Amino acid sequence: MxxxxxxxxxxxxxxxxxxxxxxxxxxxxxxxxxxxxxxxxxxxxxxxxxxxxxxxxxxxxxxxxxxxxxxxxxxxxxGKDDSLCPRDAKARAIVDQRLHFDTGTLFPRLRNITFPLLFLGKKEMTAEAKKEVEEAYQYMEKFLEEHDWVAGDNMTIADFCCVASITSLECLVPGIAKHPKLAAWVERCKKNMVGYEETNQKGLNNFEKYVKTARGEI
Ligand SMILES: N[C@@H](CCC(=O)N[C@@H](CS)C(=O)NCC(=O)O)C(=O)O
Missing domain, CATH: 3.40.30.10 (Glutaredoxin)
Structure with missing residues (x-):
């Protein structure tokens, strides 16, 4: 089907x-x-x-x-097993928490910049919006302090959601490099996620084109 x-x-x-x-x-x-x-x-x-x-x-x-x-x-x-979306209550709670972090923190902070830019023609982001993105990078750094993936020791659905938002935020507010764990995780996602180039990277390149066009950079 x-x-x-x-x-x-x-x-x-x-x-x-x-x-x-x-x-x-x-x-x-x-x-x-x-x-x-x-x-x-x-x-x-x-x-x-x-x-x-x-x-x-x-x-x-x-x-x-x-x-x-x-x-x-x-x-x-x-899924062939429950590794991407664990059945264990505690493991699943952490995955859910990170998914809600994406919904409640990463995506709204991204939208705060992209909506005015792409749909209202406001080229300048506010200092507050920029500060909120930098703060979000710090939260991610903390999540990744003791684990390779955002919700633990293996890749889960939370990594898919967070990496799509984080790499988009990086186009708007470059700053990931200042956070070693976060930067290493982004590289890990690029290297280990099946079809990363043809999915996230390809769409991200288009996202960047929209951003640069709206900013009058291309
Ligand atoms: N929480 C939703 C957000 C989806 C969302 O807002 N998508 C945007 C595009 S990035 C959209 O469709 N916006 C149109 C609208 O809100 O009317 C999700 O994770 O799917």
């Missing part, structure tokens, strides 16, 4: 799902939703997802949106 994924690869939460899909060996039937053409507000898409966000997944008629919910669903349904 095809897995339909409504997407735009520049979108960080979409890239988290694409990364999860590669590791799980899944093929998506990709359906482009061009946010710049306001296609997410098309009545047909809103009927599918009233919150009109990408990514949105349709698995044999089952509709699920929010990247964190999607990656957990895919890993639970299609």
């Amino acid at each position: 095809p897995l339909d994924l409504y997407y735009l690869d520049a979108s960080p939460p979409v890239r988290a799902v694409l990364l999860a899909g590669k590791t799980l060996g899944l093929e998506f039937n990709l359906k482009l939703v061009d946010l710049f053409q306001r296609k997410h507000l098309d009545p047909e898409f809103v009927k599918l997802n009233p919150r009109h966000t990408i990514p949105t997944l349709v698995d044999d008629g089952f509709v699920i949106y929010d990247s964190h919910a999607i990656v957990a669903y895919l890993a639970t349904k299609y």
Whole structure:
């Protein structure tokens, strides 16, 4: 059965799902939703997802949106074991905490900069927005102090979500290099995540193009 994924690869939460899909060996039937053409507000898409966000997944008629919910669903349904999305209560709680960190901290701080820039034409980010991103890097550094991956000793769905957001933040507020554990984790993700180049890196390059165009740099 095809897995339909409504997407735009520049979108960080979409890239988290694409990364999860590669590791799980899944093929998506990709359906482009061009946010710049306001296609997410098309009545047909809103009927599918009233919150009109990408990514949105349709698995044999089952509709699920929010990247964190999607990656957990895919890993639970299609994972060969529970390493990406642990069943153990404590291990899973840490994964959930990091997923919520992405939802509640990384993504909103990214959106605080990208929405005014890409959709309202505001080229300058506020000092506060920049400071919040630098603070987010510090939180990540702390998470990675004793472990190689954001939720423990092995890669989980939380790494897919966090790396998509963090690498996008780095395009806006370069600063990862100041945090050795964080910088090493980004390199680890690049090296170890299946299909990193064709998913996160490719979409990130497009994201960067949008950012540079909006800033008048290209
Ligand atoms: N928490 C959601 C955020 C999704 C989201 O806001 N996606 C953006 C693109 S990066 C979007 O579709 N925005 C359109 C809108 O909010 O109407 C997730 O992780 O999927």
